[in-house]
Amino acid sequence: MKDIATGTMMAAVCAEPGTMTLEERPLPDHAPEGWRLVDIAAIGICGTDYHIFEGLHPFLAYPRVMGHELSGCPVDGPDAGRLMVVNPYISCGECRACRREKPNCCARIEVLGVHRDGGMCARIAVPETNLYPADGLSREDAAMVEFLAIGAHAVARSDCGPGDRVLVTGAGPIGLGTAIFARLSGADVHVMDLSRARLDIASRDFGFDRIHRPGDDIMTGNLSEGFDVVFDATGNAKAIEAGFPLVAHGGSTVLVSVVKGDLTFTDAEFHKRESRIIGSRNALKSDFDRVMAAIRSGDVPTGAILSEIVALRDLPARMKPLTHDRDHLVKVIVTP
Structure with a gap:
């Protein structure tokens, strides 16, 4: 205008x-x-x-x-x-x-x-x-690249790939973008959210069939050893802290969202598992390029x-x- x-x-x-x-x-x-x-x-x-x-x-x-x-x-x-x-x-x-x-x-x-x-x-x-x-992108597609690049950057920071079991907590746009690029990396992706509506979108429209609600007893069966990478896209301190016990030995937590205030975790468990906590902020040009290539190829x-x-x-x-x-x-x- x-x-x-x-x-x-x-x-x-x-x-x-x-x-x-x-x-x-x-x-x-x-x-x-x-x-x-x-x-x-x-x-x-x-x-x-x-x-x-x-x-x-x-x-x-x-x-x-x-x-x-x-x-x-x-x-x-x-x-x-x-x-x-x-x-x-x-x-x-x-x-x-x-x-x-x-x-x-x-x-x-x-x-x-x-x-x-x-x-x-x-x-x-x-x-x-x-x-x-x-x-090769529409004006609407091009306006989606930045938020998708945040997820692509988080996945790049995590080093996840084929054979890794991944949990993305928070199924809003940033979480969905993270889940999409984790899946493109070859990882086995699970999605968790409080909102049934968001989980329905993740399953129906994006094909994520491994979905969970907070409080579900998911550390059973083949998930009993936990997740190699847990991405947090909730922006909620309690959700982040609840995700630490879900990380497998040798695994990582990637903080895609940001919270104001302190986070706590059990140091003995952190060391026993040789865990990593990785902050992920914004995105680099390489992430923007990766997203645009994925849109052009139809992968997004x-x-x-x-x-x-x-x-x-x-x-x-x-x-x-x-x-x-x-x-x-x-x-x-x-x-x-």
Whole structure:
């Protein structure tokens, strides 16, 4: 929603928890050196966006234009009009992590839609190096790449592969993405969630037939020795702690989600099992590339992922019901 004649655009602004409005803003007409103007093609609504809307994000200042799962086209230059995936993690390029080619965990990272205004609008400026060609993808598919890359990165961090038994706790979008890439690695994947609706989606639409509820007695039979890798995508400290005893000897826990506060575990058991706890944050370009290749090859069922398309102008009215119904949704895409 942009008006070239007047030099304005509409942006969906979360003014305060529970309140989203459409706001007229100047249409960006220049970018800093090394950055590019990008006309937004599609925006995925993330769990982070729901948390911002609910007032549950601990490090956010309102008002905020949300949106970090983005596809779009450069306004000018040699790639003008070419569909791109936007990497929303803006790294400093100078800290130790960046110098060691780990910009996903930059010490001074800024994420679009969280630390600075994001892409729920018609046009933004982003670093040129954060644009990845999305040839062969639809605008909606390209807007799914970022959240899927988080799962792909977690799987890469885990080193899981053929012969490994894997449990993914949390069957929301991030958990489903993690489960998809764990399955593509060759692992035997189980999925756990409190929500029967989410487990039904995981089974019916994504083919995960090894599903469990918290509290199920799953450490029996051929599962009695536990899981080689437990991925947590719940964002719940109690769920993370309940997952530690499910890790097999020599196995790993991968924290895909993040919680505010402390986690506890039994040190004797941790050492006896020679366990690993691995943090996984954001994603690298290689993860974005892996996801795009998997979408192109048909290994990622983007049709099952796409739950609904909402026009930007309708988002203020739709945001509250979407937030309340998100157990029944995988990915909602907003189009400007």
